[in-house]
Amino acid sequence: MWAAPGRINLIGEHTDYNDGFVLPFALPHTLTAAAARRGDGLLRLRSLQSGGGAVEIPVAELEPGAVSGWAAYPAGSVWALREAGHPVGGMDLLVDSAIPTGAGLSSSAALTCATVLAAADLHGLAPDRWEVARTAQRAENDFVGMPCGLLDQSAVLLSTEGRALFLDVRSLETEQVPFDPRADGLTVLTVDTRAPHRLVGGMYAERRRACEHAARVLGVPFLRDVPADGLAGALAALDDPVVRRRVRHVVTENARVLETVALLRAGRLREIGPLLTASHASLRDDYEVSVPEVDTAVEAALSAGALGARITGGGFGGCVIALVESDRAEACAEAVRTAYAAADFAPPAFFHAAPSPGARRVLPPPA
Structure with missing residues (x-):
């Protein structure tokens, strides 16, 4: 077994x-x-x-x-x-x-x-x-x-x-980067939005093809090779506005990962919250993989005091994570429930994610 x-x-x-x-x-x-x-x-x-x-x-x-x-x-x-x-x-x-x-x-x-x-x-x-x-x-x-x-x-x-x-x-x-939210009085509140998560269709593959196309145009093996300080020049070299948005997400997301790791190494866990929220905005606006249920959950959690919140996974549905003070976790969950009811979405489910x-x-x- x-x-x-x-x-x-x-x-x-x-x-x-x-x-x-x-x-x-x-x-x-x-x-x-x-x-x-x-x-x-x-x-x-x-x-x-x-x-x-x-x-x-x-x-x-x-x-x-x-x-x-x-x-x-x-x-x-x-x-x-x-x-x-x-x-x-x-x-x-x-x-x-x-x-x-x-x-x-x-x-x-x-x-x-x-x-x-x-x-x-x-x-x-x-x-x-x-x-x-x-x-x-x-x-x-x-x-x-x-x-x-x-x-x-x-x-x-x-x-x-x-x-x-x-x-x-x-x-x-x-x-293996230290990440123990409970020890810092924090919770990773996970919201199962109940929006179906389906990736085998063409939307995921389409985004991957856009990235591969952009890398060829830019003359790099992968978009990882576009540095954050070279992003403006890379975007100027691309004609398609959709491809430009895809590239902007990947380059800025890599930078956010590195910044998050640096903060965790330094024991500054609370400070990663804005990076999580920025990641969601990039996935919503530049990579266009969010859906209304996800955005509603993110906005409700942030309005109830979450330090940061984002879609997690490939997108097009699935789950949201919110980094919250442990004593605010239930308030954040209730805010999401209320927002879902107002939008007439199916009730979400919640759990606390521990590494x-x-x-x-x-x-x-x-x-």
Whole structure:
């Protein structure tokens, strides 16, 4: 049995596929995968949340498009291992998840990472965490068709309790940055806006293509190579106003990640609040990935005294995080509830996000 967490991205959105910087942490909410080898070459998948029966397919017949729905993620994970030359055979996999689905909390990355860990363990493989992350990413990119970067898989696999994971996506250098809001009398209030979070469609891919196009025009490998003090010149070299907005978000977001990390290293946690809010404004106005439910939650939390608030995840729905004084958390939540009722939105859900351990084998313990 293996457990893999969901994740919150504290700051650094849409920077991972631009070779930039990200700062996620793992949630206490986990997905659990129970697995056993089969001798007949059959992959048998079942989820306690799917409401349906088992999905069965011979591993030899796995190819993109062969499996759809939730089962495409674990099927793609086995396929990616086999494509990498690993002799992975049949397997039973039963999944149970406490990670809210459709909320932008990386339930899909938890599922792919848990499956890769399980299949590797059962078949005597010993990939390092980066190989697991790359394999899980390939499952989403090439089997499912979601062109995600490495942020989610890295957070799921590498996070530690009481820390945020500072990742340089280019070098893969990591730093476990101290991040313990409760010790400072703070709470990361997370609002599940209940606005559906759907990224497999064209909107995410369209933004990635815009970034790749801009990098080619600017003559740089990735937008990470555009320095903050060179942003004005870069924008002047681009004709398309939409592409200019996309570039402005990525360059300024990378700068915000670096500033946030510097503040956390210095123990100045409260001072990251304005950076979170600025990140949201950039995602709303320049990257255009917000929706009315998200903006309403951010504005209500800020009006009730939050130090900062932003959309988290890829956007187009999902969750909002608000950094609040712990004694103001319920007041902020009530302000969001009131604003939702006034807008006739479905009632939101809330939880407090605490940095938690990454993916791990839980039963039986390794010999």
